[in-house]
Amino acid sequence: EAQVTQNPRYLITVTGKKLTVTCSQNMNHEYMSWYRQDPGLGLRQIYYSMNVEVTDKGDVPEGYKVSRKEKRNFPLILESPSPNQTSLYFCASSSPIAGVHEQYFGPGTRLTVT
Amino acid sequence: SQQGEEDPQALSIQEGENATMNCSYKTSINNLQWYRQNSGRGLVHLILIRSNEREKHSGRLRVTLDTSKKSSSLLITASRAADTASYFCATDERSNTGKLIFGQGTTLQVKP
Numbered sequence: 001e002a003q004v005t006q007n008p009r010y011l012i013t014v015t016g017k018k019l020t021v022t023c024s025q026n027m028n029h030e031y032m033s034w035y036r037q038d039p040g041l042g043l044r045q046i047y048y049s050m051n052v053e054v055t056d057k058g059d060v061p062e063g064y065k066v067s068r069k070e071k072r073n074f075p076l077i078l079e080s081p082s083p084n085q086t087s088l089y090f091c092a093s094s095s096p097i098a099g100v101h102e103q104y105f106g107p108g109t110r111l112t113v114t
Numbered sequence: 115s116q117q118g119e120e121d122p123q124a125l126s127i128q129e130g131e132n133a134t135m136n137c138s139y140k141t142s143i144n145n146l147q148w149y150r151q152n153s154g155r156g157l158v159h160l161i162l163i164r165s166n167e168r169e170k171h172s173g174r175l176r177v178t179l180d181t182s183k184k185s186s187s188l189l190i191t192a193s194r195a196a197d198t199a200s201y202f203c204a205t206d207e208r209s210n211t212g213k214l215i216f217g218q219g220t221t222l223q224v225k226p
Contacts, residue, residue, distance in 0.1 A: 004156075031212035042218035043157075043202070050211060058213070090156055094212055100145055100164075101212040103204075105156035 002027045004106035006091050012112045013081055021076045021109050023091030031094045031101060032074040033058070034066065036087040037108075043090070049074055081113045120203060120217040128225050133190040135220040137203030138183075144206050146179055147214065148188050151200045160201075161188075195226045 004025045013019055025032065033048040035058075045058030049068040063085055065077040074093075078085060089109045094101040121136045139146070145164045149157040163170045163179045163186065170177045176189040190197055200221045204214040 033212070035216075040218065043216040045213060045215075048211070048213060088154065092157075096212065100162060101206065101214065102147065102159045102162060103149075103157075103212075103214060105149075105158070107156045108154065110154070 002104070004091055004093055004104050006089075006106035006109050008109060009107060010110050012114065014114055015082055016080050019078050019081060019111075021078075021089060021091075021111070023074045023076065023106060024072050025074075025091075025093040025104070026072065027093060027095065027104065028071065029093035029095040029104070030071070031096070032068065033092045033094075033103070034064070034074070034076045035090045035092065036060065036085075037090060038087050046076070046089075081111075083113050085111065086113050087111060120201075120220045122220060123218070124221045124223075126223040126225065127193060129193060129195055131193055131224075133193050133197070133222055133224070135188045135201050135222070137186045137188070137217050139186075139203070139205045139215075139217075140184065141205075141207055143181075146177075146186050146206075147204045148175075148177060148186075149202045149204060149216075151202065151219070153199070157202065190222075193222075193224045195224050197224045198222060 030051045034046040035043040044060045047066040049055045091106040092103040094103045147162045148160045151157045174191045179186045200219045202219045203217045
């Protein structure tokens with residue numbers, strides 16, 4: 001089954017404790033992306049990657065890091081989480097067909113930083 | 115930056131009625147997509163309309179695009195309780211990078 005998986009699905013942590021949210025896709029997609037979703041703000045892109053070893057900042061990259069060592073994986077790293085990073089996070093992947101990126105989303109990771 | 119602005123923010127209708135949601139955007143686009151999100155879950159792609167198209171249908175969904183007004187609408191006909199969800203428009207900003215910019219969404223409640 002074609003899918004994007006994220007782990008963990010729920011995480012409660014404390015300020016400053018480094019964490020990684022994993023994302024994996026099995027569709028051989030070149031493009032992967034991380035979003036955060038907050039009430040009243042919609043989805044905002046954090047980082048994206050157009051292929052292996054190619055990453056770039058989205059609209060809200062501060063406080064986050066990513067890496068793309070393999071095509072299927074795109075982990076999101078919070079080196080020193082802060083309460084304002086409490087949010088619902090989504091990973092997405094796509095591959096262009098005739099220039100169109102229809103994105104496939106993971107199930108989400110709900111992060112709470114206390 | 116938020117490209118798409120959706121209207122209304124929330125919509126409540128009875129089962130069987132039609133639901134219309136609108137989306138406005140700011141820059142030129144290659145295409146506009148609509149996604150659906152059930153509460154707290156990932157988004158699911160519903161339908162795409164290219165910038166050279168004016169209307170598209172898929173089952174009970176009808177999407178229109180007016181590039182001169184930089185706006186789109188999503189119509190769900192004969193709504194069902196299972197259509198209760200949030201709906202988002204997303205535009206590609208003509209970047210060819212794969213980046214989509216999402217609106218803030220319309221929350222639709224369909225009462226049985």
